[in-house]
Amino acid sequence: MLGLMQEWPLLGYKIIDYAAAQHGQREIVTRSVEGPIVRTNYANIRTRALKVAQALERDGFKLGDRIATLAWNSGHHMECWYGIMGIGAVYHTLNPRLFPEQIAWIMNHAEDKALFVDLTFLPIVEAIADKVPSLKKIIVLTDEAHLPKDTKLDLVAYETWLNSVDGDFAWKEFDENTACGMCYTSGTTGDPKGVVYSHRSNVLHAMIASFPDALNMSSNETIMPVVPMFHANAWGITFAAPLNGATVVNPGPRMDGEAIYELLDTEKVTFTAAVPTVWLMLLNYLEETGKQLPYLKRVVIGGSAAPRSMIEKFQDNYDVDVVHAWGMTEMSPLGTLGSIKPEYMGLSGSEKLDLQEKQGYAPFGVEMKITNDENEELPWDGKTFGRLKVRGPAIAKAYFGGAGAEQFDEDHYFDTGDVAHINKHGYMQITDRAKDVIKSGGEWISTIDIENLAVGHPDVAEAAVIGIVHPKWDERPLLVIVRKEGKQPAPQDILSFLEGKIAKWWMPDDVVFVDEIPHTATGKIQKTELRKQFADYTLPTAV
Amino acid sequence: MLGLMQEWPLLGYKIIDYAAAQHGQREIVTRSVEGPIVRTNYANIRTRALKVAQALERDGFKLGDRIATLAWNSGHHMECWYGIMGIGAVYHTLNPRLFPEQIAWIMNHAEDKALFVDLTFLPIVEAIADKVPSLKKIIVLTDEAHLPKDTKLDLVAYETWLNSVDGDFAWKEFDENTACGMCYTSGTTGDPKGVVYSHRSNVLHAMIASFPDALNMSSNETIMPVVPMFHANAWGITFAAPLNGATVVNPGPRMDGEAIYELLDTEKVTFTAAVPTVWLMLLNYLEETGKQLPYLKRVVIGGSAAPRSMIEKFQDNYDVDVVHAWGMTEMSPLGTLGSIKPEYMGLSGSEKLDLQEKQGYAPFGVEMKITNDENEELPWDGKTFGRLKVRGPAIAKAYFGGAGAEQFDEDHYFDTGDVAHINKHGYMQITDRAKDVIKSGGEWISTIDIENLAVGHPDVAEAAVIGIVHPKWDERPLLVIVRKEGKQPAPQDILSFLEGKIAKWWMPDDVVFVDEIPHTATGKIQKTELRKQFADYTLPTAV
Numbered sequence A, B: 001m002l003g004l005m006q007e008w009p010l011l012g013y014k015i016i017d018y019a020a021a022q023h024g025q026r027e028i029v030t031r032s033v034e035g036p037i038v039r040t041n042y043a044n045i046r047t048r049a050l051k052v053a054q055a056l057e058r059d060g061f062k063l064g065d066r067i068a069t070l071a072w073n074s075g076h077h078m079e080c081w082y083g084i085m086g087i088g089a090v091y092h093t094l095n096p097r098l099f100p101e102q103i104a105w106i107m108n109h110a111e112d113k114a115l116f117v118d119l120t121f122l123p124i125v126e127a128i129a130d131k132v133p134s135l136k137k138i139i140v141l142t143d144e145a146h147l148p149k150d151t152k153l154d155l156v157a158y159e160t161w162l163n164s165v166d167g168d169f170a171w172k173e174f175d176e177n178t179a180c181g182m183c184y185t186s187g188t189t190g191d192p193k194g195v196v197y198s199h200r201s202n203v204l205h206a207m208i209a210s211f212p213d214a215l216n217m218s219s220n221e222t223i224m225p226v227v228p229m230f231h232a233n234a235w236g237i238t239f240a241a242p243l244n245g246a247t248v249v250n251p252g253p254r255m256d257g258e259a260i261y262e263l264l265d266t267e268k269v270t271f272t273a274a275v276p277t278v279w280l281m282l283l284n285y286l287e288e289t290g291k292q293l294p295y296l297k298r299v300v301i302g303g304s305a306a307p308r309s310m311i312e313k314f315q316d317n318y319d320v321d322v323v324h325a326w327g328m329t330e331m332s333p334l335g336t337l338g339s340i341k342p343e344y345m346g347l348s349g350s351e352k353l354d355l356q357e358k359q360g361y362a363p364f365g366v367e368m369k370i371t372n373d374e375n376e377e378l379p380w381d382g383k384t385f386g387r388l389k390v391r392g393p394a395i396a397k398a399y400f401g402g403a404g405a406e407q408f409d410e411d412h413y414f415d416t417g418d419v420a421h422i423n424k425h426g427y428m429q430i431t432d433r434a435k436d437v438i439k440s441g442g443e444w445i446s447t448i449d450i451e452n453l454a455v456g457h458p459d460v461a462e463a464a465v466i467g468i469v470h471p472k473w474d475e476r477p478l479l480v481i482v483r484k485e486g487k488q489p490a491p492q493d494i495l496s497f498l499e500g501k502i503a504k505w506w507m508p509d510d511v512v513f514v515d516e517i518p519h520t521a522t523g524k525i526q527k528t529e530l531r532k533q534f535a536d537y538t539l540p541t542a543v
C-alpha cells in the first residue's frame, strides 16, 4: 500500500523558486571581481537563472551535459548553478588553485561542454582551452565593457549572452535522482575523483544543513560563505541559504583578513564559514588593528581541524560562538557539527574547549560507524579509534567513471579515509587520515593530536607529524616544525611542552625545523610530499 | 545522467534509529493514564518499538495492514507508531472525541486489523468492537496488573505482549512511498476522509518542521506537544522531536490548565504547541493563581485562529513568544508559520500583533496560491482574498478510497477549502472557510475577521458569524454571541464595539445571544449546525 501524498520531486531549482516567492527581496551582496560591491536579491537571481537556462538550451546544451564554472562566490555564480541545473545539466565547479594541467585533466575527464569563468581566471583558461576538446563555449562572468579583446579565445560576455534571451522559460522536469552538480576531490594521491551530486541529495543536504543544531539557517541570518563554491559544494550554503531566505554576503576574490573584516562589519554578517587558514588571517588582522566583531554571532570552522587556540580566541576575545565541523566533498559535504547537546550545556573554559576540539556529532541523515581493519564495529567510548565510515542520502556511492570502488563496503558505507573516535554522546574526533596514522608496535598514534598540541607552543607557526621507519617499532613519529618569525626554540623546548599532554609512547622521537611545510591546493598539509622529503631520514632512536 | 549518491530511502523508522544513536539518553516524559509521571528515553523507545514490530509480525500483521491507535500522547504511543511502521504497516490514529459510531465507521472504512488502546478508551472499544469485523487484536497500553478483567473483550496487556518477543529484530525495507500513517479528517459535512501519509512525506515533513523559522527544533528544547497524536499527525512533533533529539513531555490524558501548568513548570518545558482552547484554559489558570512561566520560551498556536488577546497575553504578561501556525490534516499538517522575517523585525505593540494575527508564511516544501472562482491566481497584496491552494511533498493528492477528488486541481494543487489573502512578504491570513464566507452583493465578507474582533469585547465569551439569506444582497452577516457569565451586553454595545474596526458593509445586520455555540469533535465552531439553527431566521434588514 502506497501513501497518498503528492509527487513533488526534490529538484534543486525549487529552492530558488521558493526563495524568490517567499524571500524575494532578501539580498545577495558580492565583492565583485571588477571591484565594487554589487547587490542583487533572490527574485533577481531566479529571473536571471531562468535566462541562463534558456540561453544554455538555445545554445544546444541539454540534460546531463557537464557545464563547468571557474569562479569566486558571487550572485552570478549562484545564478549559473541554478540555471545550469534548471535544464538538467550539471554544474561542475573547478578549483582554480589546482595547476592548469590538473584542471585540464579534470575537464577532460568530466567532458565539460561549456565554462562560466571569472575575469580573474582567464589566464588559466588561456593555458588550457585547446587541451579540452569537449569545450564548446566560454562565457565570461562580466559585461561587454570588461570583456578582454586581446585574446585568442572565443569569449562571450555573460551579460550580453543573458540578454540575448527573454527569460520566458520554465524549468525542465526530470527524476530527482538526476545529476545536479559535480566536484572533483583532489585527495593527496592519485588522480582526482569526481563526486556527482543529485538533485535529491542537494535538496536533502540543504534541509539537513538548515537544522537548528546544524548550520541553524534562518531568514534573519546574514551569511558569509568564505568557503568557496568550488570547494566541496560550498558546504551546502548555496542551497541552504535560499531555502531559508538568509541574506548572503560573498567575499568574491578577496579573502585576506582586512577584506573579510570589512564585509563582516559593513554588511553586519551574523554567521560565516571557512577553513582555519582564513580565520588565522582574520584573527591576525583583528589583533593587529584592535578591531572587534560586534555583529558576528557564529563561525563554522571545518575542512581541517580547528586549533584549540583559534576556538578560544573567537569565543573569549570576540564573543563569537564556534561550531567545529567535519565533512568531505563526498558528503555534500557536511558530516558532523559541534553544536552543544544538553549533556554538555553549561561547560565553560577548558572543558568546553575539550568538547569543541572534537568535530561534533552527526545530524539526521548521516549514519556513522568506526571499524577496525577487520571491518568490525568499535565502541563509542571516546578513545578507541578506527576507520570512520558513513552512510546517508547525500553521501557518494561511487565516483564518476567508477574510480575508487574500494572505498565502499558491503553495507554501503563509504570509507572516509579518516581515523576517528566517537564518545558516548556521539561526538566524533578525527585523529588522523588513515594513510597518515603511525603504526608503532602494532598500536596507532594520531598525528593530528600531536600537531594540534605542538601549534599551541608560542614559538610554533605550523607543525606536521609523519611516521619514520624504525627497526624495532615499525614506525615512530617525527615532528616537523615551522617556527614563528624571529623565534628559535630548541627541539627539547617543544618536546617538554608536549610532555604530560600525550601518552609517553606517542612522544616524537625527533623534532626538525623547516622553512615551509608543503600544502595541497585546498590548504591541507601534504604529507605524501613531506614523507618523500624525509624518506632517507634516520631517527636518533633507530641507531 | 544520474547522480552518484547513496540510495537511502526516507523511511520513518530511521528517525528513531537516529535518535537512539545520537540522543539515546534524552527523555520522553509522560503523565500516564494510570496516574504517575513515567520517564523513558529514545534508546528505550527504539528497543521497544522493535519489539512492537516483532510481535506484530509474529501475530501475522504485515506490510500495508492498518493498525489503529486510540491513545493519548505517551512514550508508549510513540513506540507503537514506530513499531507499526517498522514492518511497513500503517499507524492509524483514531480520535476518541468522535462519537463511537463515527469511530466504528472510520475503522471499517480503513479496515483496521489491530488496535492499541489506552485504558481510558476501553468503554469506546466495548461499544464498537463487534461492529468492526476486520479487527483481530486489541492491545491495551498498560501492564497485566491494570488490565481489566470484567470485560467481554479479548484483551492483551501491552507489556505482556511486548515481553513475549526478544527484540532481536530488524526493520523491514520497502519503498519510501509506502504508506506509513493514516488520519481521518472529520470535516464539518459529509463522511470522514482518510489522509494517508507515506514514509517519505513524514520524513520530509519532519525535516521541514525542524527549520529554525518553522518549529526550530533543537536537542536543547524540551517540547510539550499538547496537540494530541490523534489530531493531524501531532503536528509532526512525533517525528521532528526525535529527528533533532529534543526532550518530549507528554501531557497524557490531562489537558486542563492546572495539569498543563504543572508539567510546564516541573519539566522546564521550553516549547509547546496546541489549539487556542487549551491556551485559554492555561491563561485562565495563570490569571487565577498568579503563576508565571519562567522556562517556557515559545508557544505554537494553530488548529484555529489565535485570538489577538491571547497572543498579547503570552507575550506581554508571560514573556513567551507566540508562533501562530496554520495547517491541515491533509498537509501533514504544517502549512504556514508566523516566524518573523527581517522585514518585520523590530515591530512591537499593535503592529507586531497585526502581523502575528496572520497565520504566517510557508516554509520550503509548501507552495501556495490564492485563486478566484475561475481558478485564476490572485495578487499577494494583503487584501484580495481567494481560495487557498497548496502543493508540496507532504500534502495529500487524494483521500483513501478515492473520496474528495474535486479538491485537487489540474496543476496538482490541493484546494484547502480555506479563503485567505497573502501579503507582499508572503504572510497569509485565513479570512474564512470557503463554505462559510458570506457573499453579499457579489463581494465576499470574512466571517472570521468579525468573530475575532467580537471576542475582543469584554463581555463576549464566544462569537460566530453566519450568512443569512437576504432579498437584496443575497446574504448578510448575523453575529451569534455567547456572553460571559454574569454579563448582559445589548446588541448595540457589540455593534458599536465593531464600528470603525471593519468596513461599513461588513457590519452584521443583527446580533443574537445564545447559551452555547455548537462545536465539532476537534473543537471548531460547527457552522453547518448553526446555520441549521438559524435557517428560518429573518434579518431585521430583510423586512
Ligand SMILES: Nc1ncnc2c1ncn2[C@@H]1O[C@H](COP(=O)(O)O)[C@@H](O)[C@H]1O
Pocket: A185, A186, A232, A301, A302, A303, A304, A305, A306, A324, A325, A326, A327, A328, A329, A330, A333, A359, A416, A417, A418, A430, A433, A522
Ligand atoms: N574539522 C576537520 N577536522 C579535521 N579534518 C577535517 C575537518 N574537516 C575536514 N577534514 C578533512 O578533510 C577531508 C575532506 O576534504 P575535502 O573533501 O577536500 O573537503 C576529510 O576527510 C578530513 O580528512
